[in-house]
Amino acid sequence: MGTALPTMPRTAETTEQQLQYVAAHPGVAQRHAFRARLVLAAAATSLRAVAAAHGTTRNTVRKWVRRVAAEGIEGLLDAPRSGRPVLYPDEAVRDLVTLATSQRPGPYALWTHRALREAMWNLNWGVTCSWITTTLNALGLKAHRVHGWIHRRPDPDFEAKVLAVQHAVANAKIGGWPVLSLDEKTAHPVRTPVRADTRAGDGSVRREFEYVRKDTIFWYGIQDCASGAVQMLRARSRMDSAAFIEVLDYLKEVHGPDFILIMDNGPAHTSRVTTAWLAEHPGIEILLTPKHASWVNPIESVFGIVTRQVLKHGWFGTAEDCDQAVQDWIEERNRTHRPVSFTWQPAA
Numbered sequence: 001m002g003t004a005l006p007t008m009p010r011t012a013e014t015t016e017q018q019l020q021y022v023a024a025h026p027g028v029a030q031r032h033a034f035r036a037r038l039v040l041a042a043a044a045t046s047l048r049a050v051a052a053a054h055g056t057t058r059n060t061v062r063k064w065v066r067r068v069a070a071e072g073i074e075g076l077l078d079a080p081r082s083g084r085p086v087l088y089p090d091e092a093v094r095d096l097v098t099l100a101t102s103q104r105p106g107p108y109a110l111w112t113h114r115a116l117r118e119a120m121w122n123l124n125w126g127v128t129c130s131w132i133t134t135t136l137n138a139l140g141l142k143a144h145r146v147h148g149w150i151h152r153r154p155d156p157d158f159e160a161k162v163l164a165v166q167h168a169v170a171n172a173k174i175g176g177w178p179v180l181s182l183d184e185k186t187a188h189p190v191r192t193p194v195r196a197d198t199r200a201g202d203g204s205v206r207r208e209f210e211y212v213r214k215d216t217i218f219w220y221g222i223q224d225c226a227s228g229a230v231q232m233l234r235a236r237s238r239m240d241s242a243a244f245i246e247v248l249d250y251l252k253e254v255h256g257p258d259f260i261l262i263m264d265n266g267p268a269h270t271s272r273v274t275t276a277w278l279a280e281h282p283g284i285e286i287l288l289t290p291k292h293a294s295w296v297n298p299i300e301s302v303f304g305i306v307t308r309q310v311l312k313h314g315w316f317g318t319a320e321d322c323d324q325a326v327q328d329w330i331e332e333r334n335r336t337h338r339p340v341s342f343t344w345q346p347a348a
Helices: 015-024 030-042 047-054 058-076 090-100 113-122 129-139 158-173 241-255 272-279 299-311 319-334
Strands: 179-193 211-224 230-234 259-263 284-288
Touching: 015 030, 015 058, 030 047, 030 058, 047 058, 090 113, 090 129, 113 129, 158 179, 158 259, 158 284, 179 241, 179 299, 179 319, 211 241, 211 299, 211 319, 230 299, 230 319, 241 259, 241 272, 299 319
Parallel strands: 179 259, 259 284
Antiparallel strands: 179 211, 211 230
16 A cells, blocks of 8 residues: 555545545555645644644645645655666566576576576676566566475365264264374484574574484374374384284274274375284274375374474484473373364365
């Protein structure tokens, strides 16, 4: 806002009514509203009194009174500024945009401003890096940025899988069939700082980038959807099918032979060994989440929270220290656990 005045209502027919509308409209730039108030006040009292009441000078009040008298309500707008003359014509800007939005010739992957300058010179535009930076910023172009995305393959059962998870979680909340959410949290690095953290004057943490990597740690995350209670079981070996079978044996021992298990379709979850084990335990119903839809699995929300609150900014001397911190966090969280809520609305 601030470069133009709002569209005037039909009731604002006179200049005075238009000034009153600009002075009171919440979407008007403050400088325009201030000028409108000056002109309105000047119609009822002296320039000296208006300047004193509004904290400005008589010359300023006189300026806007004359501008509005000559140009009407448009006189409140800023006059065109001379400014610095344009260094390069529109053709140069178009050539720069064409380059910045195209693939840079190999072997380079992305454009840099220096490379764009050299390419522009080859087109006989003697531009500078600062001009390129200013021009691209004004246009919102970031030739050096990479935005990641994934093209999710169409899953004809996507809606059915998500609704099955939603239905199972909802039934668990009202005392239905036990529902567990499971996933792996893999390869978290255990890091120790070279120097201790310090506090800046504003209270923020100052941390040196250098660290020593001590170990790598893995967990199986499990959440009971009926209660919301969470477990993080540290994996002591590779997270393969054999390790996953041990987790399934543990869940069967704790929760009995009949429950619903929500998990993704990772290799260990769908291997022949796991499939054979599940065939021997027909009381365990598996709900597989759609591919590239980790948000469907409730335990993923817990992973995000523990990462932000404990792991991302935590320093640990050993893997045992890291695991202990996570277990302490789980213990504290489980004191106030609540049933899992999961809702999803299909697109219309």
